[in-house]
Amino acid sequence: MVSRPAPARLDVDTLLADPGTGIIVCCGSGGVGKTTTAAALGVRAAEAGRRVVVLTIDPARRLAQSLGLTELDNVPRPVAGVGTASGGSLDAMMLDMKRTFDEVVEAHSTPDKAEQILANPFYQAVSSSFAGTQEYMAMEKLSQLRAQAEREGTWDLVIVDTPPSRSALDFLDAPKRLGSFLDGRFIRLLTAPARAGGRAYLKVFSVSATIAAATISKVLGGAFLSDVQTFVAALDTMFGGFRERADLTYALLKEPATAFVVVAAPERDALREAAYFVERLESEGMPLAGVVVNRMMALAAPALSGGRATAAAEQLEDASQGDGDPAASGELTSALLRLHADLASVAERHEGHVRRFVAGHPGVPMSTVPASATDIHDLEGLRTVGAALARG
Amino acid sequence: MSTPPLSRAFDGVRLHVVTGKGGVGKTTVAASLALALAAQGKRVLLVEVEGRQGISQTFDVPPLGTDEVRLVTHAGGGELWGLSVDAKAALMEYLQTFYKLGRAGGALEKMGVVDFATTIAPGVRDVLLTGKVYEAVGRTSGSRRGQGAKVWDAVVLDAPPTGRITRFLNVNAQVADLARIGPIHSQAESITRMLRHRESVVHVVTLLEEMPVQETVDAVAELSAAGFGVGTVIVNLVREPLVDEALLARAGSGPAQVAEQVRADLTSVGVRATRATVAGLLSQAHDHAERVALERDLTAEVTAQGLPTLSLPALTTGVEDGGISVLADELTAQGVR
Numbered sequence: 001m002v003s004r005p006a007p008a009r010l011d012v013d014t015l016l017a018d019p020g021t022g023i024i025v026c027c028g029s030g031g032v033g034k035t036t037t038a039a040a041l042g043v044r045a046a047e048a049g050r051r052v053v054v055l056t057i058d059p060a061r062r063l064a065q066s067l068g069l070t071e072l073d074n075v076p077r078p079v080a081g082v083g084t085a086s087g088g089s090l091d092a093m094m095l096d097m098k099r100t101f102d103e104v105v106e107a108h109s110t111p112d113k114a115e116q117i118l119a120n121p122f123y124q125a126v127s128s129s130f131a132g133t134q135e136y137m138a139m140e141k142l143s144q145l146r147a148q149a150e151r152e153g154t155w156d157l158v159i160v161d162t163p164p165s166r167s168a169l170d171f172l173d174a175p176k177r178l179g180s181f182l183d184g185r186f187i188r189l190l191t192a193p194a195r196a197g198g199r200a201y202l203k204v205f206s207v208s209a210t211i212a213a214a215t216i217s218k219v220l221g222g223a224f225l226s227d228v229q230t231f232v233a234a235l236d237t238m239f240g241g242f243r244e245r246a247d248l249t250y251a252l253l254k255e256p257a258t259a260f261v262v263v264a265a266p267e268r269d270a271l272r273e274a275a276y277f278v279e280r281l282e283s284e285g286m287p288l289a290g291v292v293v294n295r296m297m298a299l300a301a302p303a304l305s306g307g308r309a310t311a312a313a314e315q316l317e318d319a320s321q322g323d324g325d326p327a328a329s330g331e332l333t334s335a336l337l338r339l340h341a342d343l344a345s346v347a348e349r350h351e352g353h354v355r356r357f358v359a360g361h362p363g364v365p366m367s368t369v370p371a372s373a374t375d376i377h378d379l380e381g382l383r384t385v386g387a388a389l390a391r392g
Numbered sequence: 393m394s395t396p397p398l399s400r401a402f403d404g405v406r407l408h409v410v411t412g413k414g415g416v417g418k419t420t421v422a423a424s425l426a427l428a429l430a431a432q433g434k435r436v437l438l439v440e441v442e443g444r445q446g447i448s449q450t451f452d453v454p455p456l457g458t459d460e461v462r463l464v465t466h467a468g469g470g471e472l473w474g475l476s477v478d479a480k481a482a483l484m485e486y487l488q489t490f491y492k493l494g495r496a497g498g499a500l501e502k503m504g505v506v507d508f509a510t511t512i513a514p515g516v517r518d519v520l521l522t523g524k525v526y527e528a529v530g531r532t533s534g535s536r537r538g539q540g541a542k543v544w545d546a547v548v549l550d551a552p553p554t555g556r557i558t559r560f561l562n563v564n565a566q567v568a569d570l571a572r573i574g575p576i577h578s579q580a581e582s583i584t585r586m587l588r589h590r591e592s593v594v595h596v597v598t599l600l601e602e603m604p605v606q607e608t609v610d611a612v613a614e615l616s617a618a619g620f621g622v623g624t625v626i627v628n629l630v631r632e633p634l635v636d637e638a639l640l641a642r643a644g645s646g647p648a649q650v651a652e653q654v655r656a657d658l659t660s661v662g663v664r665a666t667r668a669t670v671a672g673l674l675s676q677a678h679d680h681a682e683r684v685a686l687e688r689d690l691t692a693e694v695t696a697q698g699l700p701t702l703s704l705p706a707l708t709t710g711v712e713d714g715g716i717s718v719l720a721d722e723l724t725a726q727g728v729r
Contacts (some may be wrong), residue, residue, distance in 0.1 A: 030553070031415015031604075058555075060603040066444070215487065222493050222647035270415075300679075301672025308663065315661040332642055333657035335635040336673040339680055342634055375602040 007358045009392040010261075010290030010365035016045040019156065020182040021259050023146060023252070024289070027162045028263035029273035033294040034058045035158055036376055036385060037069060037263045037369075038161040039092070043379060044386030046090035047083040053091040053145055053155045057138060057163045062377035067092045074099045081379050091155065100137040136161040139249040146252065161334060171176070172280065259289035264357075266296050266368075268352035269359045278361055289363030293354055297347040298370035299340070308342030313337035367392045397619040398700045398727045401623035405593050407586070408527050408548045408623065411557040411727075412597030413607040415630045419446035420521050420711050421597045421704065424719035425626075428728050429722055430464060430472035434545035437528055439465070439475045441521040446550060447474040450716060470617040475528070482520040512630070519580050521565045525549055526583045529591075554596065554611040557619050561587050593623030596692065600627060605694060612697050627691070629706040633684055640681040643674055652676065702726050 015021055026038040035056050042054035042142035043270045053076045059069060067079050069092055070331035104116045105123075117123050128134060143159050150157040252258065264274035274291055297358055316337070358366065369388045376385060398521045410422035419440070420608055426438040437460065440447050448455045451463045456476035464472040529547050534540030559566060564584035568578060586592060594615055598608040606623060615622050643650055651670050658665035694701060707715045 029415070031413065039708060048480040061606060062602070124535075166442065206428070215545075301669045303669050304663065305668065312661045312663045316657060330657035330660070332639050333654045334645070335639050336654060336677055337633045339676060340673055346546070373682040377602075 007354075007366040008290075008363055010292065010367040010389075011392070012041070012044070012367060012386075012390045015259060016041065016048055016050060016157075020257060022149075022157060022257035023142070023255075024128050024157070024159045024259050024261055025142075025162065025253065025262050026160065026263055026292075029270050032263050032265040032270050033369075034263045035063065035161045036382070037261065037292055037294065037389070038159050039063065039327070040382045040385035040389060041261070042090050042092065042159050043079075043082055043382045044095055044390065045159070046079075046088040047086065047383075049086035049088040050157045051089045051155045052159060053149070055093055055138070055141055055145060055158070055160045057092060057161050058093050059136070059161075060375070060377065062375075066095060066378045066382075069094045074103070078380075095134070095136045095138055095141055097134045098127050101133065104140060134149055138163055138334045139253075140245070143249050143252060172284070191224060240374070254284070254286055256287060260286060261289050262291045264291060264293050266293050266353050267351060271353050275357060275360060280362055288364070290367060291357075291361075293366065293368045293377060295371040296354070296368045297343060297350050299343055299347055301340060304340060304344075306341040308349070309337040309341040309344065313341070395695055395701045396698065397580055398624065398702075399420060399729075401595070401700050402598070402727075402729050405623065406542070406544070407525070407592040408546065409551045409557075409561070409587075409592065409593060409594040409595060410626075411519060411551045411554050411611065412626075412628075413555070413604040414553045416597050416599050416604050418553065418597050419444070419450060419550050420716065420719070421595075421626050421628055422548050423447065423450045424704065424723055425595070425728065426472055426548040427464065427716055427720035428723040429546045430470040431466055431724065432729060433466070433468045433470040435471050435473075437473045437475060437544045437547045438550065439477060439525055439528065440549060440550040441477045441525075442550075443476065443478060445476065447476060450711070465475070465489075477524045479517045479520045479522050482524050484685045486520065486523070506684060516567065516576060518560050519567055519576055519583065522561070522563050522583045522587070523579055526579075526586050527576070529586060541545055541575050544697065551594075551627055555605045557611060558614045558620075561615075562618050565588055588619050588621075590621060593621045595623045595626055596627050599629055600690045600694075602690070605690045607699065609693065612699065622699055625694050625697060625701045627694060627703040630703045631706050635677060637681070637684065640677055640684070643677040644681065647674070684714070702728065 015024075024038075024041060026034045026041070028034050035058065038054055038056060039059070042052045046052045054067075055076075056064070056067075059067070064070070068077055074093065074096040076093040079092050082088075082090040102118060105117050106236070109117065138160065142158065149158060221241050250346040251331070253260075262274050262277050262281075264270045271293075276293065278288060313334040315335040320330060320334075354366075354368070359363075367389050369385055372381070372384070376382060404622060408422075410418055410425065412418040412421070417706040422440075423438060423446075426436045446453045447453075447648040448465070451474065453461065453463060453474070456474055458476075458478060458481045460473045460475045463474045465474075525547060528544055530538075532538060532540040535541055551557055552685075562584070564580045567719040570699055594686045595609045595613075596611050607650060612622050612625070651674060654673060655665040655670050658670070661671075702723060703726075704719050707718060711719070
């Protein structure tokens with residue numbers, strides 16, 4: 001047999017124990033177990049002595065309950081039942097996107113101005129449904145938690161789950177998009193009258209801008225434009241630029257204290273997304289810790305090949321037809337063998353997908369987590385996942 | 393297990409909206425459904441709106457642009473076409489059609505207005521995306537709208553995931569506050585009327601796993617409350633029970649005797665029956681039994697929605713190499729028409 005390059009092992013325990021690791025970002029496409037991975041890393045780090053806060057975006061209900069995430073108040077709460085013998089602790093919170101946005105507004109403006117912004121219909125739409133808001137607010141919350149951790153010494157490790165974006169890359173791009181967007185030329189022009197006051201409007205607006213504004217008014221109705229104008233003007237005076245904040249978050253993600261963990265499942269699409277992400281992180285100079293592949297089919301009887309199991313099942317079935325005594329026949333055994341053969345073919349497919357990924361990305365550390373029979377929704381399950389992560 | 397008949401979800405329906413939690417195989421299911429309808433002789437348009445190029449990957453064709461592209465032609469006269477709707481292109485097209493902008497269109501683009509309208513104003517984006525679907529559903533062969541025969545017998549929309557689907561379809565409510573008058577507003581009203589019409593249904597794709605089922609239940613309630621017709625729940629990646637449950641129960645009872653019998657059987661056919669292998673086979677059976685029990689509970693939860701359900705098998709080879717056709721045949725066999 002040709003020996004294949006084995007993937008480098010992602011050493012999770014060393015990563016978690018390193019006091020230099022201050023932020024872990026779990027990212028990957030939807031449905032691959034990002035939240036579970038983030039929570040499992042949190043439990044393991046806490047029980048190894050780190051003081052951890054986990055920011056989750058959209059946890060499954062029972063997992064949320066097991067982490068004590070029943071109140072949606074946008075503040076981290078201690079998770080009961082996590083071992084504190086080694087001096088660690090675990091807090092967890094679930095992101096409330098709209099509330100985070102409201103808090104940003106409230107923190108950076110006078111009360112009546114804040115009230116004016118919060119009541120603006122345009123603000124309400126943007127803060128609750130703009131395609132990048134969730135990503136932006138996740139990053140905003142990350143910076144807040146990080147700042148609080150440094151200021152108050154509450155936590156020494158922040159673990160974030162990322163939003164279930166349409167693709168894994170969205171979350172890196174969305175904050176910038178929103179930032180550069182609100183900083184864009186058209187927005188600048190829209191806000192010009194508010195800034196320069198009445199008459200200057202005519203000078204600042206070029207002919208094409210006038211056409212643009214007129215078209216927007218026609219298509220969306222005039223009120224839309226004036227809502228946008230008030231919204232952007234109000235936002236602009238208090239923020240010092242969305243772009244600046246987005247840039248700061250981006251810089252934070254590039255610090256050596258940050259570690260990205262790319263999460264995937266052993267399927268073609270999920271690994272393709274993981275590959276894009278790994279390449280993107282490299283090109284952005286962002287620190288990749290490694291790739292986690294969840295839900296790998298693990299055989300409990302690995303010594304027996306799928307082919308051999310099928311052959312043996314056939315032999316048993318042939319024999320039982322011969323002697324006509326079903327009770328004594330190997331009916332159960334042949335069923336076990338058939339099940340094994342099926343699991344073996346799934347395992348083979350999973351390994352094939354992982355192998356292709358490794359061949360394309362040699363040297364990227366990897367850890368695989370075996371599929372569990374049922375969903376994970378308690379601390380014990382998270383500990384098992386954590387142990388599997390640490391094994392590699 | 394009995395579920396309501398499929399006729400409600402398919403008879404007279406021309407727009408099939410397919411949603412589901414991320415990762416459940418929404419695109420694969422939408423493609424299989426579209427292919428099943430085309431294989432029955434219909435002219436079908438498969439539309440994606442999230443710019444993922446899922447259709448081109450699924451059918452192994454070059455990335456779709458702004459034009460409709462023929463994907464499959466059936467001997468029986470059915471055709472399947474694909475379209476990837478892009479909000480920016482839709483807005484430009486829209487402005488050209490209604491305002492004859494000419495060169496001013498380029499100016500709008502340069503000013504960032506197009507970006508502005510399509511990215512930041514969320515409702516507007518969705519109006520533009522669903523607007524293209526609306527246009528396709530209503531398109532007729534005559535020179536004016538409503539004249540001549542309908543161009544598409546069915547349109548299948550690979551829609552946003554369950555978390556966003558109700559808001560996406562509810563474009564009218566979305567833009568009500570933002571664009572109170574004007575063409576976007578009236579367009580939104582026509583689109584909403586079409587989406588609530590009984591010719592349109594939403595199918596929710598799920599897996600027999602906890603979170604997707606939970607999201608399905610939530611989405612069905614939300615969609616119904618918002619006045620949209622839910623067609624079917626499509627359970628994807630269903631694995632046939634490999635082992636008879638009675639046998640599984642037997643594997644769990646009297647472990648010592650069972651292990652001894654398995655050991656003897658294996659030896660009789662020349663398999664090296666080490667302790668580890670025997671224990672491994674039994675533990676696999678135990679896990680499998682747990683999984684089967686969980687799936688049974690989840691199936692009951694899906695059935696309790698009172699909707700017709702369809703199920704698609706997990707293909708051991710994945711969906712590459714003709715898997716979509718296998719799934720399409722499966723849907724036809726279950727009565728999709």
